[in-house]
Amino acid sequence: MSLREALESGRFVVTSEVGPPKGIDVxxxxxxxxxxxxRVDALNVTDNQAAIMRLCTLAACLHLENAGFDSVLQVTxxxxxxxxxxxxxxxxxxxxxxxxxxxxxxxxTLGDHREAKPVFDLESVQLLExxxxxxxxxxxxxxxLHGTPDFLAGAVVTPDANPLPPQLAKFAKKxxxxxxxxxxxxxxxxxSFKRFMEQARQFxxxxxxxxxxxxxxxxxxxxxxxxxxxVVPDAVISELEHSSDAQATGIKIASRFIDExxxxxxxxxIMAVGAERxxxxxxxxxxx
Amino acid sequence: xxxxRQKPIAEICDMIGRHSxxxxxxxxxxxxxxxxxxxxxxxxxxxxxxxxxxxxxxxTEFGPAVLQRQCEPEYIxxxxxxxxxxxxxxxCGAGVALLSEMIGKPVYPALDTLFIGAAKxxxxxxxxxxxxxxxxxxxxxxxxxxxxxxxxILNGPCGGVSDGxxxxxxxxxxxxxxxxRLEALGRVxxxxxxxxxxxxxxxxxxxxxxxxxGDES
Numbered sequence: 001m002s003l004r005e006a007l008e009s010g011r012f013v014v015t016s017e018v019g020p021p022k023g024i025d026v027x028x029x030x031x032x033x034x035x036x037x038x039r040v041d042a043l044n045v046t047d048n049q050a051a052i053m054r055l056c057t058l059a060a061c062l063h064l065e066n067a068g069f070d071s072v073l074q075v076t077x078x079x080x081x082x083x084x085x086x087x088x089x090x091x092x093x094x095x096x097x098x099x100x101x102x103x104x105x106x107x108x109t110l111g112d113h114r115e116a117k118p119v120f121d122l123e124s125v126q127l128l129e130x131x132x133x134x135x136x137x138x139x140x141x142x143x144x145l146h147g148t149p150d151f152l153a154g155a156v157v158t159p160d161a162n163p164l165p166p167q168l169a170k171f172a173k174k175x176x177x178x179x180x181x182x183x184x185x186x187x188x189x190x191x192s193f194k195r196f197m198e199q200a201r202q203f204x205x206x207x208x209x210x211x212x213x214x215x216x217x218x219x220x221x222x223x224x225x226x227x228x229x230x231v232v233p234d235a236v237i238s239e240l241e242h243s244s245d246a247q248a249t250g251i252k253i254a255s256r257f258i259d260e261x262x263x264x265x266x267x268x269x270i271m272a273v274g275a276e277r278x279x280x281x282x283x284x285x286x287x288x
Numbered sequence: 289x290x291x292x293r294q295k296p297i298a299e300i301c302d303m304i305g306r307h308s309x310x311x312x313x314x315x316x317x318x319x320x321x322x323x324x325x326x327x328x329x330x331x332x333x334x335x336x337x338x339x340x341x342x343x344x345x346x347x348t349e350f351g352p353a354v355l356q357r358q359c360e361p362e363y364i365x366x367x368x369x370x371x372x373x374x375x376x377x378x379x380c381g382a383g384v385a386l387l388s389e390m391i392g393k394p395v396y397p398a399l400d401t402l403f404i405g406a407a408k409x410x411x412x413x414x415x416x417x418x419x420x421x422x423x424x425x426x427x428x429x430x431x432x433x434x435x436x437x438x439x440x441i442l443n444g445p446c447g448g449v450s451d452g453x454x455x456x457x458x459x460x461x462x463x464x465x466x467x468x469r470l471e472a473l474g475r476v477x478x479x480x481x482x483x484x485x486x487x488x489x490x491x492x493x494x495x496x497x498x499x500x501x502g503d504e505s
Contacts, residue, residue, distance in 0.1 A: 104439055107448070107455060109438075121488065122485050123442065123446070125443035125444070140485065161447070162450070162452065166467035166479070167445060167449075169444060169479050170443060173443055173444060173482050177482060185447055228450035229448075
């Protein structure tokens with residue numbers, strides 16, 4: 001079942017992600033994907049994640065599709081103007097890749113090519129509108145397309161953003177602009193996530209809770225300090241600190257969270273960041 | 289105003305090193321207010337360059353001058369530069385350009401031009417305008433997202449905001465500020481409006497001549 005069918009069926013959806021390599025050896029990326037085969041509905045492929053130059057997302061998606069995976073093409077606005085974004089999107093659709101996650105993208109100064117020119121000709125909301133327009137057979141300049149794509153456009157939201165009101169207002173704009181599913185930034189506090197979902201529910205768009213697998217208390221503290229919009233509660237950190245087997249505890253924390261939010265959202269997006277081999281155990285423990 | 293910042297002395301020395309007589313020309317408008325191109329700064333830089341002469345064993349001679357504005361021909365016409373074989377401009381990029389066009393001698397920039405900004409305190413300025421040619425301040429409660437948002441986003445904060453701070457860590461998130469100000473002004477409805485992609489064609493405007501007939505739009 002494709003991601004599109006899974007979302008349409010209304011059942012609990014599971015996605016995960018892989019990162020393309022820096023270089024042309026995709027074997028490790030494919031091995032990572034194999035760890036998740038049969039357990040996820042689709043695999044997101046990051047786009048020069050954290051502004052670090054890597055093999056292109058479209059090529060990586062094609063490798064995955066050829067191996068029988070449904071992929072989600074992440075598209076950021078950092079590196080391409082509206083011409084390049086649209087032509088890459090059309091190229092993807094011509095290859096059968098139609099799941100797209102529209103992102104603004106991390107700033108170039110955070111990555112490994114800090115002197116590069118940041119593009120940001122469009123941003124996530126406008127990119128969603130452009131995708132909607134392409135789906136309608138017209139490009140951003142109003143010119144008709146020869147052969148119309150049928151993208152399933154998704155977007156991201158940060159439920160623990162501080163402050164939250166402007167983030168929620170932007171979430172509403174993304175829905176209006178054509179986002180048909182959301183994958184959230186990593187969330188750990190089920191209570192606060194459920195509060196967020198009460199607000200999000202009114203928009204009637206599927207939301208998949210973001211899960212980043214914690215492997216140590218140090219990792220949790222690092223994320224709290226360095227990753228905007230991620231809040232790992234003290235209780236979770238303390239649980240990891242007092243554990244004799246941090247890995248097992250990390251699996252328990254993730255599966256417990258999924259269990260708690262399961263009836264309040266439409267799926268989970270698991271970002272394992274190198275711990276993909278743990279994902280099947282998390283899904284087993286969560287009964288997915 | 290145009291906010292400028294003096295280049296490192298070593299960089300200036302490398303540019304002017306092969307000239308024997310260099311005229312330092314200040315600019316008494318933006319650059320002077322920016323504390324980088326007024327009479328005081330011309331004199332200070334001149335002293336530094338003399339000291340650098342000794343250290344580098346070069347023999348360049350320097351003279352001082354200050355123009356009211358380097359970006360207007362009538363002021364440049366009055367500049368006395370006889371006997372000098374190069375000009376070191378303490379003006380913004382526009383000043384360097386017009387001096388170069390009119391003087392017929394090598395002109396070097398002593399400053400880097402940073403942005404169009406507003407004073408925020410003593411010797412402290414913030415970028416407020418990018419001269420994009422299509423002002424959106426009416427929709428954003430007077431805070432420019434093209435300038436103040438590192439990504440120039442027109443539709444609200446990205447996921448990089450942390451406690452109201454931009455992911456670059458050097459500034460408050462423009463969109464959090466815009467949201468809060470719209471709210472304070474009772475205009476938060478404005479935020480719900482999706483802003484279309486910017487018209488970047490205004491960014492390539494390179495001349496504005498009011499005396500030439502243009503289109504009526």
